[in-house]
Amino acid sequence: MEPGANTGPRLTPVQTQLIAAAFEEAAHDGAVVEPDQVERIAAGLLGGVLTDGMLDTIIDATDGKDGIDATQFDHIMKEVLVQTCAWGTLQTPTNGPVGITAILDQVKTRAKKRGFDFNLMVVGESGLGKTTLVDTLFRGKISSRSSEAGEGPKPLPQTTAIHNVTHGIEEDGIRVRLTVTDTPGFGDQVDNTLGCDAIVTYIKDQHDAYITMELSKQRAPRIPDSRVHALLYFIAPTSHGLKPLDIAFMKQVHTLVNVVPLIAKADALTLHERAAFKALIREDLEHHEIRTFPWTHHEDDEDDEDVKEAIRACLPFAVVGATEQQMAGTTMVRGRQTRWGFINVDDPEHCELPLLRDTLIRTHLLDLKDTTASVHYESYRESHLG
Numbered sequence: 001m002e003p004g005a006n007t008g009p010r011l012t013p014v015q016t017q018l019i020a021a022a023f024e025e026a027a028h029d030g031a032v033v034e035p036d037q038v039e040r041i042a043a044g045l046l047g048g049v050l051t052d053g054m055l056d057t058i059i060d061a062t063d064g065k066d067g068i069d070a071t072q073f074d075h076i077m078k079e080v081l082v083q084t085c086a087w088g089t090l091q092t093p094t095n096g097p098v099g100i101t102a103i104l105d106q107v108k109t110r111a112k113k114r115g116f117d118f119n120l121m122v123v124g125e126s127g128l129g130k131t132t133l134v135d136t137l138f139r140g141k142i143s144s145r146s147s148e149a150g151e152g153p154k155p156l157p158q159t160t161a162i163h164n165v166t167h168g169i170e171e172d173g174i175r176v177r178l179t180v181t182d183t184p185g186f187g188d189q190v191d192n193t194l195g196c197d198a199i200v201t202y203i204k205d206q207h208d209a210y211i212t213m214e215l216s217k218q219r220a221p222r223i224p225d226s227r228v229h230a231l232l233y234f235i236a237p238t239s240h241g242l243k244p245l246d247i248a249f250m251k252q253v254h255t256l257v258n259v260v261p262l263i264a265k266a267d268a269l270t271l272h273e274r275a276a277f278k279a280l281i282r283e284d285l286e287h288h289e290i291r292t293f294p295w296t297h298h299e300d301d302e303d304d305e306d307v308k309e310a311i312r313a314c315l316p317f318a319v320v321g322a323t324e325q326q327m328a329g330t331t332m333v334r335g336r337q338t339r340w341g342f343i344n345v346d347d348p349e350h351c352e353l354p355l356l357r358d359t360l361i362r363t364h365l366l367d368l369k370d371t372t373a374s375v376h377y378e379s380y381r382e383s384h385l386g
Helices: 013-026 035-046 052-062 070-081 100-114 130-138 193-215 244-253 271-287 302-314 353-363 365-385
Strands: 116-123 144-146 153-155 163-171 174-182 230-235 259-263 325-328 331-338 341-344
Touching: 013 035, 013 070, 035 052, 035 070, 052 070, 100 174, 116 130, 116 193, 116 365, 130 174, 130 230, 130 353, 193 244, 193 365, 230 244, 244 259, 259 271, 259 353, 302 353, 353 365
Parallel strands: 116 174, 116 230, 230 259
Antiparallel strands: 144 153, 163 174, 325 331, 331 341
């Protein structure tokens, strides 16, 4: 190693920013921090009790001082925080490669071997195209299952009860075990209480099943996960905002599952009507304090939050389902021919299905699973076992 090289640990830029923010919050007129406040601030940054070594460092650095300025505060915090690995990752220069970059290859190899589970529920009134949209999303007959006699795919009858269809999907060696939970259309009856209650009960039952397996004395190394990771809620294209039934249902489930609202059959609206309808729905969601995916996590950095904010600005996604290939000009595309023109469901200018697919799969599939486990399940588990 070259003489004078910095071999000691240093903090990440994010950690340095947190230290600066802590000083600004605690300092009087942005100038100094009281010496007796340094211990409290350090404990707050670490989220726990300080060790004897950390306390000694603070006492030695603050002894006899009337106030701690920004430079002194920064030095003290670094001296304290580098004594633990509990406050994020320390950056330590190395004298050559140690093979850390190969960890990503290990993660990819493990992901290929294990695959992923993804559980999707679709909810909404009958006739809104729930089945067609799922088929469109995953570019396959997800809404059908093969018959036992090997006669090939057989369409499912109209949904009259909650049921699951599971498919294995593989792309470039990555396997996903996709389970779609179809629900009976509600909104068709005068009293829709039973339909809503059945869906809520099903979601809770999956949490209960996971708790039971988690607490089992001889539980499996990998607990089968049937918890619903995303609920696609289909809203009729009325252009009049959310119906009371929509509000009542989402208020029941938004703390149990990741709710992703959609405007179904959005081609029934003009672009102006669609934009106005979206604004009305967002106002209703905010007024009734209904939280929809994506959620903000404390681990999110600025880039993550920017992406999530962009997604929230698009909600509810205006979607159109179409599985048939048709000729548009000289190209075969998936879409629908109407009296006004051709709707290409894979063109973001025509339909927001690509945005929905990106959110569910390309960018936030793992986030959906993590939020299910760390937010919804943990909250339900705490209330259930409390």
